[in-house]
Amino acid sequence: MSAATVRNPAVRRLADWSAERLRALADDHGTPLYVLDLDRVRQNYRRMADAFPEAEVYYAAKANTARPVLRALADEGAGIECASAGELARVLDAREAQCASDARAGRDDPRAGVAGSRVHYTAVNPPDRDLDVAVRLADDHPGLTITVGAADTLDRLAERGYDGRICLRVNPGVGAGHHEKVATGADAKFGVPYDRAADLAEDATARFEVVGLHAHAGSGISGEDLSAHRELVSRMGDLAREVESQDVELEFVDVGGGFGVPYRPDEDPLDLDAVAAATREALGEVDATLAVEPGRYLVADAGVLLTAVNTVKEAGDGAVVGVGAGMTTLARPALYDAHHEMRNVSADAERRPDREVTVAGPVCESADTFGDHWLADPERGDLLAIGNSGAYGYEMANQYNSRPRPASVVLDGDDVRVARRRETIADVTAVEPEDQA
CATH class of the missing domain: 2.40.37.10 (Lyase, Ornithine Decarboxylase; Chain A, domain 1)
Structure with missing residues (x-):
């Protein structure tokens, strides 16, 4: 076992926390109290980046949007994936009027200051007000990518004058996760049907800059779910090659996150290196860069x-x-x-x-x-x-x-x-x- 492995174990158990320090925190700040260790967040990110050295790593902010977490991960080199307008406002420069209002009210600036080119907005059935915010922020932050999971959303963006970077979310028909409520990959709510995705991507190039494909199997994926993850990645590789054959130049293929952590002490940690190797093999040869979106794995x-x-x-x-x-x-x-x-x-x-x-x-x-x-x-x-x-x-x-x-x-x-x-x-x-x- 290397020194790096000793310093950065694949999982931190509850018994590893200092009881004395936790008591001191409770005395100083009261309870209930959430405590989060930024050094551990950084360790988890570095392990993920080491396992996927040629991939882009985007942190799924919905797992924990605390400003210090977002800043720490951005400083480490992570991109940020946002699921709502509120999350976008946390990581990008919000409207000047809102900032001025916050200042007058004595509220801290909640932004993390991440460049637009390192941010993906991945919404599901976004409300009109969310799209309004996303389009406005995209104008102010070139490079922001908006991920779209329905043809209707493409129309709604075009109606707002948006013609920028688009990633198409696909429903691969493969779902997995720790609970049926989070197995998104097989749920029709998420993404355009797989058999329509290539044609929709080609058609969208007339109105937008199509830069990526996206899919996500689910949340909390563990060893027994990895066959579903591999199947999803394989399908996305096939789709990417079909789309690229239609002269659509993809920058990335995002296969989501959902990497699980052991919640019980007798559960083994995820073999991340094996998962990464299986992911690269399943994707196959594509011109686009692989992207992953860990959330839980980095902060749980x-x-x-x-x-x-x-x-x-x-x-x-x-x-x-x-x-x-x-x-x-x-x-x-x-x-x-x-x-x-x-x-x-x-x-x-x-x-x-x-x-x-x-x-x-x-x-x-x-x-x-x-x-x-x-x-x-x-x-x-x-x-x-x-x-x-x-x-x-x-x-x-x-x-x-x-x-x-x-x-x-x-x-x-x-x-x-x-x-x-x-x-x-x-x-x-x-x-x-x-x-x-």
């Missing part, structure tokens, strides 16, 4: 969620442990039945016997549970750490039950910075007109 194990125990209730042969975090803080367990490993990081936890308990949040829903976990016997006031929370954690946090969203901090070596302050009830109600009070 870089983050934990800290929450305090507020209730321990004996129930039959077991116990229900109530915590401050819930489905409004981390939605994945309620939405996907997702497992997130837990650890009691209280000062004396190691001296206690382990006990299987049900961990539940404060929302009045049966779905508001983190499932059953073996923990050092929990007591009221204990601090629990929830692993692999860096991806789709804060991004899916919401205000259901009028609950303010949690704070988020980033670690950069020894430095700690607040990425998002803790919301207050006043923040929750701020959008409501005062005359309705």
Whole structure:
């Protein structure tokens, strides 16, 4: 095992986090609290870039849009893939009027300052207001690529006077992922039908600069799903060769991301080098450059969620442990039945016997549970750490039950910075007109 491998292991387990440092962060910033380690994000990106040395790596920003994350990855050389106008506004220079409004309101500039040529906008059935923003930003940032998944969207862009860079999203008919709700590759919602894609790409050259093809199998793809990933890539290689034969000069073929991470301690990490080799082989010879869009893989194990125990209730042969975090803080367990490993990081936890308990949040829903976990016997006031929370954690946090969203901090070596302050009830109600009070 090389020194680089030791410094940059393929997965960071929950047990690798310093309990002492997590307790200090909770003391300083309160709970629930998202913690994200930028050094780990950088390590994950470098591993991905090393595995795909001849490919373009675009970070799927929807996994975690915290400004320090976007800036760190952009500094490492990553492009950014955006799924909405809001994400575009985070990474590009937003409208001057909006910036001035933010300054007057005392809000920090949320932009990451990424060049337009390093940004892809990949929307699904984009609302009119999103397209308006995308076209305006494309005018201000030459090189921005807009990915289109329907012929209607091409027409809507043309109606707005857009004639710039287009990537065509294709539905390859192959889906995979950790849950049926995220197996996008076989879902008709995503992309133009595979058998119509070549003709649509050729026709689009009359109105736009067609620069790429895109497909995505799904999210959280693991070893058992890799055959579907290879099939998707193979189909995209065949399509690229057909499109290139029609004198369409493609810059890239984007085969998406979805690279999975192990959420359970007994699961092995993804063999990224093997995946990269299989991807290159499946794509075959094309003139275009391969592009990949990792999201979860770069940030999941870089983050934990800290929450305090507020209730321990004996129930039959077991116990229900109530915590401050819930489905409004981390939605994945309620939405996907997702497992997130837990650890009691209280000062004396190691001296206690382990006990299987049900961990539940404060929302009045049966779905508001983190499932059953073996923990050092929990007591009221204990601090629990929830692993692999860096991806789709804060991004899916919401205000259901009028609950303010949690704070988020980033670690950069020894430095700690607040990425998002803790919301207050006043923040929750701020959008409501005062005359309705």
